[in-house]
Amino acid sequence: MSISLLLEMASSADPDRTAVVSDDVRLSTGELSALADGAAGVVAASGAQHVAYVGTGGAVLPLLLFSSARAAVPFTPLNYRLSPDGLRALLDRLPDPLVVVDEEYRDAVGGGYRTLGSDELLEAARGAEPAAEFADPDAVAVVLFTSGTTSKPKAVELTHNNLTSYVTGTVEFASADPGDAALICVPPYHIAGVGAALSNLYAGRKMVYLRHFDAAEWVRLVGIENVTSATVVPTMLDRIVTVLDADKVTLPSLRTLAYGGSKVALPLVRKALSLLPQVGFVNAYGLTETSSTIAVLTPDDHRTALAATDETVARRLGSVGRPVPGIEVEIRAEDGTVLGAGQTGELFVRGEQVSGKYTDIGSVLDEHGWFPTKDVAYLDDEGYLFIGGRSDDTIIRGGENIAPAEIEDVLVEHPQVRDCAVVGAEDPQWGQIIVAVVVPRGGTEPDAEDLRSHVRAQLRGSRTPDRVVFRDELPTNATGKVLRRELVNELSAQSPTASIKEPT
Template structure:
């Protein structure tokens, strides 16, 4: 099934329903479909083999997704925050691309590419001879580059079948109420941005885009557009909570708030739940290679865990829930043995939505179709999935493997700690030492020894941080993932400076 069919179904069912709100632009499903046909004509006339997009998204993301699909070639939204050199390095890896670019990033793209401005593409799509092909379901629809924080970014290939399997397996067609609206502020180059465009269109929600995140603007848009659902990353949730607290603000239309992208500190989750008691919270976990979400902690799960009496049920508030329909999961030891409940190992996933294929590398699925996520995880006795971080983040101190998440979960519960990241810094004696990088709560001055004692009181002594350092904020990417490699490089550079 081509992703083109998702738009065709939506426009056939309700052509006059508002599909997209992006700044001053409003498009119905019928108008979006007509524009996508014209956009496909622009793409086909260019002779390009690939479409690349450099910009902040909004209406351009769904338009380019469906224009490229109807021209039967792949599309790649690129990280507009990259340097000019980094951006061009990725463009050079795409075969003969047509580059659609927002005006503010035209200089970064530079010369040497077949380029058209976003506004010019929109105008050309209105006038072009329409094209409407249905791509082979097994053809590549979207290529997304991984963040590449520790290595060269990989180009993940997602087929039409991968994406539509996820959408049709997790979303009921036209299931939204007439007034439902989704506020989208995740970046277009992230899988969450792609899946938000597809899933909200398919369900029938109006998509309201906030291209540059600002917590006050987010709260204002919820009220102005009657937003009923939204998805945020941890840093966004933190700032939204701050705005709500300061203004004693409520969000009466909001019914569902999903968060994901990286681990959210439990104190922040509990505070958000208390501020928005009538909102259903959803924790969504997924990867680029899996076409978005593979596990969900539902609103009912949140409420049950928050009010639980026994420790196991209470702990589930820190889980990512249970696998979505069509997804199988296994936890494996290093030797490939499938582990039981409570035993941590590497998470493997399998399902139609799972790609596991990279340009120039090929498929990394095993013979049975399982994808190695490289995430450390475990399942509890009821099948709830707990993510402990990337296997690459494991600290090896004196030959002992230490998961940073174990220490972070304890540290962040200290009343003076707003956020934290635990990393391994080079050490000549131990190989690595444990360093806790802490963001204190405003108007607090936590004592490093007090924080170390807090950890030591709850974990084995070998888990106690060797050092505690303080920062005003943690370095993160656009989806809230902490850039641990950046912290490690800073710590290692500092340790080598002359006294």
């Protein structure tokens, strides 16, 4: 099934329903479909083998998704925050692309490419000879570059079948109420941005785009557009909670708030739940290679865990929930043995929405179709999935493997800690030492030894941070993932303030 069929179904069912709101642009499903046909004609006439987009999204994102599909060429939204050299390095990896670019990023793209401004595309689409064909379901629909925070970005290939399997497996067609609206502020080059455009259109929700995130503007848009659902990354949730707490706003229209992209500290989740008790919170976990969400902690799961006196149930507030329909999961040891409940290993996933294929590399699925996520994880007795971070982040101190997330979960519960990240720094004696990078809560000055004692009281002595350093904020990418490599490089350039001894 081609993703273009999703738009055809939506426009046939209700062509007058508002599909997209972005700044001054408002498009019905019928208007979006007509523009996609015209833009597909522009793409087809260009002879391009690929469509790339450099910009902040809004209405242009769903338009390019569907017009590229109707022209039967792959589509790649690129990170507009990259340097000109970084952008061009990625563009040069795409075969003969048509580059659609927001005007403010045209200089960054530079010359040497077939380039069309976003406004020019909209104008051309209105007068172009339409083109519309259904691509082969197994053909590549979208190529997304991984964040590449520790290595060269990989180009993930997602087929039409991968993407439509995700949408039809997790969303019921036209299931939204007539007044439902989704506020989208995740970046267009992230799988969450692609997934939001496809799934909300299919469900029948008005999509309200906030192209440049600002917490106060986010709150304002929820009010004026009667937004009923939204998806945010951790840094966004933190800033929204700050505004809600300061202004005492209640957001009466909002029914569902999903968060994901990286781990969210439990104190922040509890604070958000207390400020918005009428809202159903959803923790969504997925990867680019899995076409978005593969596990969900539902609103009922949140409420049950928050109210639980049973420690096992309460702990599930820190999980990512259970797999969505159509997804299988396994936890494996290093030797490939499938592990049981409570045992930590690497997460493997399988399902129609899982790609696991990269340009120039090929598929990394095993012979039975399982994808290695590189995430450390475990399942509890009821099938709730707990993610412990990337296997690459594991700290090896004196031959002992230590998961940073285990220490972070304890540290962030300290009343003077707003946020934290635990990383391994090179050490001649231990190989690596444990360094806790802490963002203090406003108006506090936590003591490093007090924080070490806080961890030591709850974990084994070998998990006690060897060093504690303080920062005003943690470096993150646009989806809220902490740039651990940046912290490690920063720490490597510093001299330890004291010799490291065996933790006690």
